[in-house]
Amino acid sequence: MSPPILLAQLTDTHLLAKPTAQLRGCNPWQTFNTVLQTVAQCQPDGLLLTGDLAEQGELDAYEQLVEAISQLPMSTYWLPGNHDHLATLQQVFQQLPTSQGLTSIDLGPWQLILLNSVLPQAKFGEGYLSDQQLQTLRTQLSQHPDKPTLVALHHHPIPIGIDWVDQMQVQNADDFLNLINQFSNVKLVVFGHIHHEFQQHNGIGFYGSPSTCLQVTSVESGLTEERPGFRLFWLYPDGTYKTEVRRVKIKPSLS
Numbered sequence: 411m412s413p414p415i416l417l418a419q420l421t422d423t424h425l426l427a428k429p430t431a432q433l434r435g436c437n438p439w440q441t442f443n444t445v446l447q448t449v450a451q452c453q454p455d456g457l458l459l460t461g462d463l464a465e466q467g468e469l470d471a472y473e474q475l476v477e478a479i480s481q482l483p484m485s486t487y488w489l490p491g492n493h494d495h496l497a498t499l500q501q502v503f504q505q506l507p508t509s510q511g512l513t514s515i516d517l518g519p520w521q522l523i524l525l526n527s528v529l530p531q532a533k534f535g536e537g538y539l540s541d542q543q544l545q546t547l548r549t550q551l552s553q554h555p556d557k558p559t560l561v562a563l564h565h566h567p568i569p570i571g572i573d574w575v576d577q578m579q580v581q582n583a584d585d586f587l588n589l590i591n592q593f594s595n596v597k598l599v600v601f602g603h604i605h606h607e608f609q610q611h612n613g614i615g616f617y618g619s620p621s622t623c624l625q626v627t628s629v630e631s632g633l634t635e636e637r638p639g640f641r642l643f644w645l646y647p648d649g650t651y652k653t654e655v656r657r658v659k660i661k662p663s664l665s
């Protein structure tokens with residue numbers, strides 16, 4: 411069998427404009443750079459950035475992010491989270507020829523679909539998939555019915571079992587789940603937002619990844635000093651896959 415496609419998911423980087431600045435006691439640039447070094451050693455074919463790339467959608471943060479990943483040889487795939495400023499994100503990533511965002515990508519044997527689950531004017535970071543996003547998803551899945559597909563979005567479309575986090579999930583998740591369940595080619599649904607390692611199999615594999623900075627615990631509104639990390643996906647040509655979370659040695663000390 412041909413070798414698998416290796417994707418590295420990095421999520422919820424929450425980068426700040428100033429590289430030395432702290433976010434709730436964590437330096438997001440320090441932890442991100444450590445994660446990125448570890449990712450580079452894995453030599454993935456692509457980076458999958460699943461949103462909340464900058465804490466407040468800062469232009470300077472995106473520019474430094476693009477500069478950092480432009481040093482690496484692999485392609486970059488991105489979508490926005492509720493902390494991002496989409497127009498700024500698009501503008502900066504357009505300058506990186508090896509990046510593609512919010513589109514469908516032919517990975518060869520696999521298809522990657524990047525959705526926008528950000529709800530404009532959300533009250534507490536909750537997500538929503540517009541009719542247009544759902545229609546795009548349906549069209550892409552219909553056009554390539556034999557292609558195993560990874561669907562990526564920022565917000566989680568199923569509850570993960572932490573009440574305060576689950577209030578922020580995709581609000582019309584049933585529409586999404588009803589749609590993907592009509593297509594046997596959907597193998598994986600991958601998301602960020604939860605700052606937490608998560609997996610569930612229900613015919614389709616649902617996976618969340620740790621943040622590259624702050625980690626969420628099951629305690630109400632709590633953060634833990636769990637190590638930052640990322641997730642690897644090995645996508646095999648026959649539609650099977652393997653995935654695992656890797657964490658780095660650096661530990662954020664929380665204030």
Ligand SMILES: [Fe+2]
Pocket residue numbers: 422424462491603604605
């Ligand atoms: Fe986040």
